[in-house]
Amino acid sequence: MFIVSCSQNRETTIMIWHSMRPLGTKILQQKLEQFSKRYSGWKFSQLFYEPETARTNYIISAMGGSGPALFWGASDNIGPFVELDVIKPLEHFFDATFLDSFIIEPIPANTWFQNHLFQIADRVGNHLCLVYNKSLIDSPPKTFFELRKIGKELTKDLDGDGKPDRYALAWNYTEPFFAVPFINGYGGKILNENNRPTLNTKATINAAQLIYDLANKDRIIPIECDYEISNALFLDGYAAMIINGPWSWGTYLENDIEIGITRIPLIDETGLWPSPMVSPLGYSVNVNLKGEKLKTALELLKYLTSMEVELEFTRAMGTIPSRKEAFQDSLITQNEIVQNSIYQMEVGILMPVVTELRWIWDAMRPSYQSVFTGRITPERAAKEMQELAEKLIKENRE
Amino acid sequence: MALSVGNIQNNRLAYLYTLPAIIVMGMVVIYPFFYNIVLSFSNMNLTHFNDWWITGVDNYVSVFKESTFWYFLFKTILWTVVNVFFHVTIGIFLAIILNKDIKGKSYFRTLLILPWAVPQYITALTWRGMFNSEYGAISLTLDRLFGFQIPWLTTEWGAFTACVITNVWLGFPFMMIVALGGLQSIPDELYEAAEIDGASWWHRLKNITIPLIKPVMIPAITLGIIWTFNNFNIVWLVSNGGEPADKTHILVSWIYKSGFRYFRMGYAAAFSMIIFVILLTFSWNFIKKTRATEAVY
Numbered sequence: 056m057f058i059v060s061c062s063q064n065r066e067t068t069i070m071i072w073h074s075m076r077p078l079g080t081k082i083l084q085q086k087l088e089q090f091s092k093r094y095s096g097w098k099f100s101q102l103f104y105e106p107e108t109a110r111t112n113y114i115i116s117a118m119g120g121s122g123p124a125l126f127w128g129a130s131d132n133i134g135p136f137v138e139l140d141v142i143k144p145l146e147h148f149f150d151a152t153f154l155d156s157f158i159i160e161p162i163p164a165n166t167w168f169q170n171h172l173f174q175i176a177d178r179v180g181n182h183l184c185l186v187y188n189k190s191l192i193d194s195p196p197k198t199f200f201e202l203r204k205i206g207k208e209l210t211k212d213l214d215g216d217g218k219p220d221r222y223a224l225a226w227n228y229t230e231p232f233f234a235v236p237f238i239n240g241y242g243g244k245i246l247n248e249n250n251r252p253t254l255n256t257k258a259t260i261n262a263a264q265l266i267y268d269l270a271n272k273d274r275i276i277p278i279e280c281d282y283e284i285s286n287a288l289f290l291d292g293y294a295a296m297i298i299n300g301p302w303s304w305g306t307y308l309e310n311d312i313e314i315g316i317t318r319i320p321l322i323d324e325t326g327l328w329p330s331p332m333v334s335p336l337g338y339s340v341n342v343n344l345k346g347e348k349l350k351t352a353l354e355l356l357k358y359l360t361s362m363e364v365e366l367e368f369t370r371a372m373g374t375i376p377s378r379k380e381a382f383q384d385s386l387i388t389q390n391e392i393v394q395n396s397i398y399q400m401e402v403g404i405l406m407p408v409v410t411e412l413r414w415i416w417d418a419m420r421p422s423y424q425s426v427f428t429g430r431i432t433p434e435r436a437a438k439e440m441q442e443l444a445e446k447l448i449k450e451n452r453e
Numbered sequence: 454m455a456l457s458v459g460n461i462q463n464n465r466l467a468y469l470y471t472l473p474a475i476i477v478m479g480m481v482v483i484y485p486f487f488y489n490i491v492l493s494f495s496n497m498n499l500t501h502f503n504d505w506w507i508t509g510v511d512n513y514v515s516v517f518k519e520s521t522f523w524y525f526l527f528k529t530i531l532w533t534v535v536n537v538f539f540h541v542t543i544g545i546f547l548a549i550i551l552n553k554d555i556k557g558k559s560y561f562r563t564l565l566i567l568p569w570a571v572p573q574y575i576t577a578l579t580w581r582g583m584f585n586s587e588y589g590a591i592s593l594t595l596d597r598l599f600g601f602q603i604p605w606l607t608t609e610w611g612a613f614t615a616c617v618i619t620n621v622w623l624g625f626p627f628m629m630i631v632a633l634g635g636l637q638s639i640p641d642e643l644y645e646a647a648e649i650d651g652a653s654w655w656h657r658l659k660n661i662t663i664p665l666i667k668p669v670m671i672p673a674i675t676l677g678i679i680w681t682f683n684n685f686n687i688v689w690l691v692s693n694g695g696e697p698a699d700k701t702h703i704l705v706s707w708i709y710k711s712g713f714r715y716f717r718m719g720y721a722a723a724f725s726m727i728i729f730v731i732l733l734t735f736s737w738n739f740i741k742k743t744r745a746t747e748a749v750y
Binding site for chain 1: 498499500502503582585586587588604606607608609693696697698699700713714715716717720
C-alpha cells in the first residue's frame with residue numbers, strides 16, 4: 056500500500072530541480088504555492104542543488120527513467136543533456152506567438168540545439184560583472200591601471216598586524232568560469248568555431264599572469280578565495296569589490312549593502328573589455344514526462360516564464376527578464392542595477408551549448424588553480440590546460 | 454554448509470525468512486556488482502552512453518598505463534595507514550583512560566563520541582572553513598601563537614594533511630568505543646594477579662590488554678582500513694573535489710570524478726574493479742594472518 060501510495064504521489068507531483076540562491080528559491084516556492092491553487096490534486100515542489108551536482112544528479116535520475124519534471128539551469132547544460140537524451144524537444148508544445156514573445160537581443164533567450172528547442176528561459180545574463188560597495192568606493196575603476204591604483208588605497212591593514220584585512224577586490228578562484236573574462240579581454244577565447252579548445256595562447260598566458268600579479272605582487276586580492284569566502288568578504292565589508300553574477304545581487308540587497316554594478320575594468324594593453332560568458336537561464340523538460348503530468352509541467356513552465364513572475368524576480372534580485380514585454384518594462388529601464396548589468400552583458404560572449412565546453416572547464420580548473428598557488432607558471436598553465444582539454448575530448452569522443 | 458536441494462527443503466522456513474534480505478541484497482549489491490563488471494569491459498562514456506558496446510580490456514590497460522593510478526594508489530595507501538594508525542592509537546589510549554575509575558567518566562565518554570555523532574558532511578565543511586589560510590580558525594590561531602600561517606588548501610600536501618586531520622578527528626571515536634568494549638570484558642582478576650607477580654604497566658598492557666582486546670580490535674581495524682581506503686566524503690569535501698589542481702585525490706574520489714564528472718563510465722568501472730580486488734586480497738590475508746576469527750579463551 057505504501058509503495059502504491061508513493062507511486063501515485065510521484066504521478067501527481069511536479070518537481071523542479073534548480074540552482075537558484077536562497078532568495079530566488081524563496082520566490083520560486085511562493086510562485087509554486089500560488090500556481091498550485093489552480094491545480095488541485097497536484098503537488099508542486101522544488102529542490103536546490105549546486106549547479107554541478109544538479110547536472111550530475113539529473114542525468115543519472117533521468118537516465119534511470121525518473122528525475123524531476125523540470126530542470127532549471129544555465130544553457131550550457133543543454134549539450135550534454137541532448138547527447139544523453141534526457142530532455143525533450145519543446146518546439147511542438149508551444150505556439151509561435153508564445154515563442155516570439157522572448158527576446159533575441161542582446162542575446163537569444165531560448166536555446167535551440169540541433170534544430171530543436173530545448174530550453175525556455177525565465178531570465179538572461181548569468182554573466183559576471185564588477186560589483187562594488189558604494190559605502191567603500193565612490194567611483195569604480197574603469198581600467199586595470201585605475202584598479203591597481205585604487206586597489207592600493209582600498210586594501211587596508213585594519214588591525215595593524217602587517218597583513219591586509221580588507222582587500223580591494225575578491226572573486227572565486229576555484230572556477231575557471233571566472234577567468235574567462237580576462238582571457239577574452241586579452242583577445243583570446245577558450246574554444247573555436249569547430250569547438251576545439253584554444254587555450255595555449257598568449258591571451259591565456261597574459262590573463263593568468265594578470266591574475267597572479269594581482270594576488271602576489273599588487274596584493275589587492277586575497278591569495279586564497281573560493282566562492283563562499285569571496286562572498287563573505289564582500290558581505291562583511293572586507294572586500295570593496297567583487298566579481299560576481301546576477302544570482303548574487305539579491306543576497307547583497309537583502310543584506311542592505313548599497314551595491315553598484317559595472318563592467319569589469321578594461322585591459323589597458325589591449326584596449327578591450329573583459330568579456331564574461333553570457334547565457335540564458337531557464338527550464339528544460341524531462342524526457343520521461345508524458346500524459347497529464349507533461350501537460351501540467353508545461354503549464355507550470357508557461358507560468359514561471361510569464362511576465363508577472365519574471366518581474367517579481369527582477370524586483371527582488373535584479374535579474375534580466377527573458378520576455379520582450381518584461382524587458383521593456385519600467386522596472387528594467389529605470390533600474391540602475393539591471394541597466395548596468397545589461398551594460399556588462401553587451402560586451403559578453405554567448406556561452407556555447409556544446410558538450411566540449413564541459414571538458415574545457417574541467418581541463419582549465421587544475422592549471423588555473425595552480426597559477427594562484429604559484430605551483431606552475433602561466434606559460435605552463437596554458438600548455439597543460441590545452442593538453443588536458445584535448446585529452447578529455449579525445450577520451451570522451453572515442 | 455553446501456547449498457543443495459535437500460538442504461533447502463529441510464530448512465525451508467529459515468530460507469523463507471531470509472528471502473526478503475536475499476532479494477534486497479540481490480538488487481542493491483549483486484546485480485550492480487555484475488553490471489559493473491560488464492561496464493568495465495565497455496566503452497560507455499558521454500558519447501556512447503546509450504549505445505555502448507564491449508571493447509575488451511582497454512579500460513584496464515588504460516588504468517594501469519596512466520601514472521594517475523599509481524600516484525593515487527600511493528596516496529590512498531598513505532592516507533589509509535596514517536589515518537588508521539591515529540584512529541587506533543588515539544582510540545585505545547582514550548579507551549584505557551576511560552576504563553579507569555575517573556571523575557566525570559560518562560561526561561568525557563559522551564564528549565569524545567561527539568565527533569562521530571556529527572554528520573560527516575557538516576564536519577568536513579566546518580574543517581574546510583577552519584583551514585582557510587587567511588581567515589580560518591586554525592591559521593588564525595597558528596598566526597597568533599607562532600606568527601605563521603600554513604596554506605593548507607592551496608598546496609598539495611597541505612590539502613592532504615588537512616584531509617587527514619579531519620578524518621582522524623572523525624575516526625577515533627569508533628575505535629575508542631570498540632576498544633572500550635574490549636577492555637570492559639577483561640576480568641579484573643588478571644590484572645590483580647599480574648600486579649601481585651610484579652608486572653609493570655607496560656607488561657600488563659603488552660601481555661594482557663593488547664592480546665585480549667585483539668579479537669575485537671582486529672575486525673574493527675579491518676573495517677577501519679576498508680572504510681578509510683574508500684572514504685570518499687572527507688577527501689572530496691575538504692579538498693573541494695580534489696583541489697588544488699586535482700592533486701588531492703584517493704582512488705575512490707578519482708573514480709567518482711571520472712565517472713560522474715567526466716562520465717567515463719567504462720573506465721571508472723574498471724578502476725573500481727581493481728580497487729575491489731585490492732581490498733578483497735588485503736582483507737582476506739589480513740584476517741587469515743591475524744587469526745581474528747579465532748577465540749582467545
